[in-house]
Amino acid sequence: MAEDTKIRSSEITDEATYLNRRSFIKAGALAGSAVATGALYRYLNPPPPREVSTAKIGDFSEAESPLSDELTSLQDITNYNNFYEFSTDKRGVAPLVDDFEVRPWTIAVDGLVEQPTLFGIEDLLKIDQEERIYRFRCVEGWSMVIPWVGFPLSKLIEKAKPLSKARYVAFQTYYGGANPSGAQLPPGPNGMGNIFAGIPFPYVEGLRMDEAMHPLTLLATGLYGRLMPAQNGAPIRLVVPWKYGFKSIKSVVRISFTDEEPPTTWSKQAPNEYGFYSNVNPDVPHPRWSQATERRIGEYGRRETLPFNGYGEEVAGLYKGMDLKRYY
Amino acid sequence: MTGAGDIRFVKVLIAVNGIVPLAMLGWDWNQGNLGANPIEFILSTTGYLTLIFLLLSLAVTPLRKMTGRNELIRFRRLVGLLAFFYGCVHLITYSIFDKSLDLSAIVSDVWERPFIALGMSALGIMLPLAITSTNGWIKRLGGKRWQKLHRLVYLAGIFAVLHFWLIQKSDFSWPIVGVLVLAALLIYRVWAKFAPKAGASAKA
The missing domain is CATH 1.20.5 (Single alpha-helices involved in coiled-coils or other helix-helix interfaces)
Incomplete structure (x- = not known):
């Protein structure tokens, strides 16, 4: 052309x-x-997580017999959290916790006790702190290996002096406002108050007294030798390694002793999906997840899930004679 | 924008934009930026993308009728194929990366968990629709029969949204959005089927 x-x-x-x-x-x-x-x-x-760094815990005894399993990275532990008060997106919790102040902090201990007592976090941090490396198995079919720092719950229970008719221990998560006893707590952070969570708050959990007294049951104040990151349940949380993760209630503000099985958030929400006991059990499938296997965070394949999350030797005795398919 | 060249350009535009999320997913994976549980993330992201394109493909006809822009129909096949494509990536992620091709685990999953059976059914319905989406197949089947077959996409949409609903633990905000969008698109069709007839008989 x-x-x-x-x-x-x-x-x-x-x-x-x-x-x-x-x-x-x-x-x-x-x-x-x-x-x-x-x-x-x-x-x-949004792009990947930021680093968290809380203050180092000055004095704690390191774990005596670490598992052969590799530890999950701090990065993964602090950026993959089920903390519905902030968000139902596990990746979405860490970016929301910046203004979660955890001082002053007290745990109200009440119910069937000689004398209701307030325990300040500073006093709880004075109890001998020890490192415990535990497997952590979520009901959603993933797991981590976490080096917690804390002390056995039994030590607090001994100080609280429950009455002999106390058979259960109930726990409650912080949800803004004041401690149930009226003690001062930090105001709720802006991010807290997720109206889409679909579960009622405050979050509540419970254990049978013998489970609560078991030496494996921990009140954790930190991980990786540092104070507990907010997204993992600062400043103090429960860790029950042979049960699904939702039993290990975060940011505890109240511990009550009762003579009846206390309500627990998820078993009230969906009784056919979550029971009071919620021991890790590969033989009892959940409607949405097979519990036979799990993905260890950081790995691609799946591992076989162990009964009681591998702590059967220590805890199976607690459930002697119980039908664990019925009491799931 | 009715020229053949323009239609082709818009198709390229849709295809490129449709692939952008996959490219970014791949990039993030390569960079180790998918977070603590990359497989779960790929699974949920490809699931969202499947549903988004499936609903977009169902939105073409209502949009065409409401705007009077008939050329929109020429992009529907591409949008539907994008939905099928992401559905396949979703299934591959589930069966290979999540279940390591453990057939017995997959079969028991389908058997025991309705949401997995629903997801599989939705993709199973989309397969013949994707195959018969070519001009050749439209001719071979004849317009009427082809259209009848492709009405199955409504069922695929319903199954896909149910699948999405059933996987939630307690936060149903996104599934509710999915249900509302799907309901609007289906109700529009029921309405469109009866409303114009009433208008026509009034005129007659």
Whole structure:
């Protein structure tokens, strides 16, 4: 066409400019829309986690017999959390906890005790702290290995002096406002108060007295030798390694002794899915997840899930004669 | 924008934008940026993308009728195929990466967990629709029969949204959005089927 002498050169230029402009606009629209789609994707799936670093715990005895399992990284432990008061998205909790103040903090101990007592977090941190490396198995079919720091719950129970008719221990998670005893607690952080959680707050859990007194049952004040990160249940949480993770209630503000089995959040929410005991049991499937296997965070394949999360030797005796398929 | 070149350009635009999320997912995976549980993340993201494109494909006809832009119909196949594509990536993630191709675990999953059976059924329905989406198949089946077959997409949509609903533990906010969008798209069709007839008979 360019060699066709019958067409004036000015016309040729116009045509070319026209086509150039068309393809320029198209290329621009293509690139622009792809960038916009990418930006939307990035907004919905924000870039990876930030580092947390809480203060070091000054004095604790290191774990005596660590498991052969590799520890889960601090990064993963602090960026994959079920803490529904903030968010139901496990990746979404860490970015919301910045203004979660955990001082002053007290645990109210009441119910069937000689004398209801308030325990300040500073006093609880004075109890001999020890490191415990435990497997942590979530009911959703994933697991971690976490180096907790804390002390056996039994030590607090001994100080609290429950009455002999106390058969259960009930726990409650902080949910803004004051401690149930009226003691001062930090105001609720902005992020707390997730109205989409679909479960009632405050979150409550419970143990039978012998489970609570078991030497494996821990009140944890930290992990990896540092004070508990907010997203993991600062400043103090329960850790019951042979039960599904939701039993290990976070950010505890109240411990009550009762003579009746206390209500627990998830078993009230869906009694056919979650029981009071919720011991890790590969033979009792959950409606949505087979419990036969689990994915260890940091690994790609699946591992066989162990009865009582591998702590059967220590705890199976607590359930002698019980039908664990019925009392799941 | 009715020229053949423009239609082709918009198709390229849709295809490129449709693949952007997969490219970013792959990039993040390569960079180790998918978080603590990459497989769970890929599984949920590809699930969301399947549902989004499935609902978008169901939105084409209502949009076309409401705006009067008939050329929109020419992009429907591509949007539907994107839904099928992400559904396949979702299934591959589940069966290979999550279940390590352990057939007995997969079979018992389908058998014991209704949400998995529903998800599999939804994708199973989409398979013949994807295969018969070509011009050749439309001719071979004849327009009427092809259309009848492709109405199965409504069932796939219902199964997919149910699948999404049943996997939630307690937070149903996104599944509710899915149900509302699907309901609006289906109700529109029921309404469109009866409303114009009433108008026509009034005129006659």
